[in-house]
Amino acid sequence: MSTSDVRPGRLVVLSDDECWDLLRSRPVGRVAWSGVQGVSVVPVNFAVDGDTVLLRTTPYSLMARDCVGREVAFEVDDVDEERHEGWSVLVRGRCEREERPSDGPRPWATGSRLLGMRITVRSLTGRRIVSSSAAGA
Secondary structure, X not given: OOHHHOOOOEXXXXXXXXXXXXXXXXXXXXXXXXXXXXXXXXXXXOEEEOOEEXXXXXXXXXXXXXXXXXXXXXXXXXXXXXXXXXXXXXEEEEEEEOOOOOOOOOOOOOOOOOEEEEEEEEEEEEEEEEOOOOOOO
């Protein structure tokens, strides 16, 4: 099937449970914040612990300086370009430094990622695009 044969899909709002399941299904997301250099978006690996998102970074990173004690956004998604399907989950919450860094996530990047950070989820939203063929159209 060529991409020109794919009809536009239907947008579906996801339940909280679906959002949490999808968050847990991916190892990498993006944290976004407004700080000293304006709006920043950084890909990070992460873990979910209860109703929080756990991150690790270096203590001297821009993310560590700008995010602690502030509201941030965190997004995870998946896209199937061929079928024009996908989903996105957006978390909004307060980012805090972990006093005792948790066991996860295990950093993918080299370097000293000793600073544990925790986003306490204030709001959770998600959407999925369902292809017209999957929707029974």
